[in-house]
Amino acid sequence: MTNQHRYCVIMCGGIGSRFWPYSRADRPKQFIDFFGTGRSLLQMSYDRILPIVPKENIIIVTNDKYAPLVKEQLPELDESQILREPARRNTAPCIAWAACHIHALDPEASIIVTPSDHVITREIQFVESIKRGFEFVDSCDSLLTLGIKPTRPETGYGYIQIGQPETDCINKVKTFTEKPDRDLAKVFVESGEFFWNSGIFLWSVDSILKALHEYAPDLMSVFERGRASFGHPEEEMEFINREFPGCVNISIDYAVMERADNVYVECVDFGWNDLGTWSALYDMSPKNADKNVTQNCRVISYSSEGNVFAVNPDKLVVVSGLADYVIADSDDVLLICPKSEEQSIKLYVNDVKLAYGDKYI
Amino acid sequence: MTNQHRYCVIMCGGIGSRFWPYSRADRPKQFIDFFGTGRSLLQMSYDRILPIVPKENIIIVTNDKYAPLVKEQLPELDESQILREPARRNTAPCIAWAACHIHALDPEASIIVTPSDHVITREIQFVESIKRGFEFVDSCDSLLTLGIKPTRPETGYGYIQIGQPETDCINKVKTFTEKPDRDLAKVFVESGEFFWNSGIFLWSVDSILKALHEYAPDLMSVFERGRASFGHPEEEMEFINREFPGCVNISIDYAVMERADNVYVECVDFGWNDLGTWSALYDMSPKNADKNVTQNCRVISYSSEGNVFAVNPDKLVVVSGLADYVIADSDDVLLICPKSEEQSIKLYVNDVKLAYGDKYI
Numbered sequence: 001m002t003n004q005h006r007y008c009v010i011m012c013g014g015i016g017s018r019f020w021p022y023s024r025a026d027r028p029k030q031f032i033d034f035f036g037t038g039r040s041l042l043q044m045s046y047d048r049i050l051p052i053v054p055k056e057n058i059i060i061v062t063n064d065k066y067a068p069l070v071k072e073q074l075p076e077l078d079e080s081q082i083l084r085e086p087a088r089r090n091t092a093p094c095i096a097w098a099a100c101h102i103h104a105l106d107p108e109a110s111i112i113v114t115p116s117d118h119v120i121t122r123e124i125q126f127v128e129s130i131k132r133g134f135e136f137v138d139s140c141d142s143l144l145t146l147g148i149k150p151t152r153p154e155t156g157y158g159y160i161q162i163g164q165p166e167t168d169c170i171n172k173v174k175t176f177t178e179k180p181d182r183d184l185a186k187v188f189v190e191s192g193e194f195f196w197n198s199g200i201f202l203w204s205v206d207s208i209l210k211a212l213h214e215y216a217p218d219l220m221s222v223f224e225r226g227r228a229s230f231g232h233p234e235e236e237m238e239f240i241n242r243e244f245p246g247c248v249n250i251s252i253d254y255a256v257m258e259r260a261d262n263v264y265v266e267c268v269d270f271g272w273n274d275l276g277t278w279s280a281l282y283d284m285s286p287k288n289a290d291k292n293v294t295q296n297c298r299v300i301s302y303s304s305e306g307n308v309f310a311v312n313p314d315k316l317v318v319v320s321g322l323a324d325y326v327i328a329d330s331d332d333v334l335l336i337c338p339k340s341e342e343q344s345i346k347l348y349v350n351d352v353k354l355a356y357g358d359k360y361i
Numbered sequence: 362m363t364n365q366h367r368y369c370v371i372m373c374g375g376i377g378s379r380f381w382p383y384s385r386a387d388r389p390k391q392f393i394d395f396f397g398t399g400r401s402l403l404q405m406s407y408d409r410i411l412p413i414v415p416k417e418n419i420i421i422v423t424n425d426k427y428a429p430l431v432k433e434q435l436p437e438l439d440e441s442q443i444l445r446e447p448a449r450r451n452t453a454p455c456i457a458w459a460a461c462h463i464h465a466l467d468p469e470a471s472i473i474v475t476p477s478d479h480v481i482t483r484e485i486q487f488v489e490s491i492k493r494g495f496e497f498v499d500s501c502d503s504l505l506t507l508g509i510k511p512t513r514p515e516t517g518y519g520y521i522q523i524g525q526p527e528t529d530c531i532n533k534v535k536t537f538t539e540k541p542d543r544d545l546a547k548v549f550v551e552s553g554e555f556f557w558n559s560g561i562f563l564w565s566v567d568s569i570l571k572a573l574h575e576y577a578p579d580l581m582s583v584f585e586r587g588r589a590s591f592g593h594p595e596e597e598m599e600f601i602n603r604e605f606p607g608c609v610n611i612s613i614d615y616a617v618m619e620r621a622d623n624v625y626v627e628c629v630d631f632g633w634n635d636l637g638t639w640s641a642l643y644d645m646s647p648k649n650a651d652k653n654v655t656q657n658c659r660v661i662s663y664s665s666e667g668n669v670f671a672v673n674p675d676k677l678v679v680v681s682g683l684a685d686y687v688i689a690d691s692d693d694v695l696l697i698c699p700k701s702e703e704q705s706i707k708l709y710v711n712d713v714k715l716a717y718g719d720k721y722i
Contacts, residue, residue, distance in 0.1 A: 021679075298717070300709065300712055300713060300716065302702075302705070302709070311695070314693060315693050315694070315695065316693060316694045316695070316713065316717065316721045317694075317695045317696075317697070318382075318694070318695070318696045318697075318698070318709050318713065319696075319697045319698070320697070320698040320699060320702050320705065320709070321686075321698065321699045321702060322697055325682075327695075327697065329690075329695060332675060332676050332677060333676070333677045333678075333679070334672070334676065334677070334678045334679070334688075334690060334695065335678075335679045335680075336678070336679075336680045336681070336683055336688065336697065337679070337680070337681040337682065338681060338682045341663075341681050341682060344663070344681065348661065348663070348679050348681070351661055352661060352677065352679065355659075355661065356659070356677065360677045
């Protein structure tokens with residue numbers, strides 16, 4: 001079976017502030033080689049989609065200012081495959097644009113939408129899951145989200161409760177649930193009915209456009225005005241630069257997924273982590289003999305365990321008597337902070353902005 | 362009274378490894394502006410001697426490779442005032458060369474010899490003490506060392522026990538004592554008879570040469586061979602480059618002061634610290650509201666007290682949950698270490714050498 005109508009949208013506009021200062025405004029998380037493998041999270045996201053979607057059907061949606069980084073990291077892409085958002089809006093405007101863009105290229109398209117900054121460890125299972133997902137959304141008018149089999153009562157993720165089964169591993173969605181507290185998360189995991197909301201979606205271009213028209217009519221009225229421009233790169237960009245900044249800031253989950261009634265979840269188990277926190281990075285990464293995660297930097301440690309170091313490759317860190325800390329260094333900023341305090345990093349970033357403006361952001 | 366025969370020798374060849382990595386082999390401790398005042402320790406040493414010794418009589422003895430740093434930091438000096446040691450030997454060869462050099466310029470000279478990397482806080486008392494010292498060594502054949510009134514039972518310093526008084530504040534030296542243990546140090550301080558050995562010396566050029574001939578004849582036989590070259594810069598440097606590396610590695614204390622019988626101590630109290638450790642730097646430095654020493658770097662701290670930060674001026678450090686640590690950053694090296702472990706820093710430096718050679722030293 002041909003995959004020429006299959007498209008991938010990689011959302012690549014995030015600013016990665018939870019990994020500040022290792023992730024900086026001018027080189028956020030998705031562009032960083034977190035595991036010292038030589039490939040950034042974006043490149044890893046691209047690599048794992050290549051067996052499923054033709055290279056020329058991969059679309060990167062990013063902020064205008066990150067477009068040079070995308071071109072640097074994915075030089076094999078054509079300029080036309082990079083959609084440059086003139087402003088940061090949430091996922092709904094991003095997906096609406098990408099859908100209009102792809103519809104103009106191929107009205108029969110089906111699409112996988114994926115973040116650029118997650119980690120997936122079992123790529124063969126990933127490929128199988130995505131192929132199954134494409135087959136499903138090609139067969140019926142549906143919006144499919146990927147639900148990850150939970151391995152722990154994580155309070156940092158949203159959960160999806162599954163309803164009636166449709167196939168072996170695809171069910172109707174019963175409810176979407178925001179981040180639960182610890183006790184509720186335990187109940188969720190034990191029930192077997194709840195899956196982590198991965199933020200990976202599949203649908204035909206028709207299905208998502210229909211759903212957007214129905215559930216986000218104000219947003220789509222903007223894109224309707226640009227209908228004639230899609231498929232004509234210059235006109236399209238002119239339209240986007242003029243109209244996109246006026247779009248509502250809203251997530252696709254809130255705008256569509258939680259409202260539509262043709263929403264399905266494919267239950268998958270391919271070693272997923274949204275890499276949303278330093279602790280998540282620590283848990284995902286190989287440890288050295290001292291249980292430190294040193295990534296690709298040089299660390300000499302004494303009586304120091306459970307730390308995660310994120311430092312530029314040629315830098316040497318010598319550390320003594322430090323347990324369970326984040327040590328992140330990025331040229332002109334150094335952060336030293338207990339892993340247990342990582343939720344406060346965004347407060348630190350605010351204090352830094354108050355004191356020094358954008359200099360260190 | 363004229364001071365035209367008064368000279369100052371500033372010893373400036375140390376490598377400052379105890380402050381690694383803030384002090385690096387290519388820019389050791391004495392060249393660093395530790396207090397963010399705009400003047401390095403060397404420049405502060407120079408500034409405080411200017412009221413006592415004519416500028417053109419100040420001699421800096423340094424390692425050949427640090428001569429450019431000396432010229433950069435003290436541009437008002439003539440090239441001829443910088444003596445470039447071709448190899449690191451201890452203080453006795455350094456002082457012997459400086460004495461021969463000065464004797465050729467002025468056989469009536471009297472000399473103060475001082476380290477370049479100590480801190481003195483009460484400069485008016487310093488000037489008074491040094492003037493008194495010069496008057497003493499001008500009046501009799503004597504080797505005068507400065508003893509600092511101890512303020513705590515410090516175990517990191519050598520002590521001088523005073524003997525028979527000669528003037529108000531100058532006594533014969535009874536004994537030199539190496540670093541004592543805690544209990545002995547307490548006894549020393551309580552006795553009132555013991556003073557810290559500052560490493561600052563005064564003598565006439567005749568007295569020190571005579572003493573060197575008597576107590577370090579092997580060393581002086583080297584300099585005897587160069588006698589004709591002193592006072593002729595090119596010949597002198599040619600001689601030094603050839604012969605100095607063969608000199609014995611020995612301190613002036615061990616070679617002369619502990620052996621001679623015309624050794625005196627002037628008891629002084631001018632706020633001295635040899636700045637030998639991070640803790641000493643912490644103790645000497647102004648603290649912010651969180652009891653952190655942040656010097657001239659930018660620090661935002663949360664639940665963090667008693668730390669000393671040594672980081673390049675434009676760098677921002679954000680730290681949480683860290684008490685009584687050293688945080689020292691120097692471009693390609695970061696050290697994080699409890700202040701209480703600072704004696705281990707030299708072991709860390711050894712490990713770094715074993716792993717990476719001189720790259721990070």
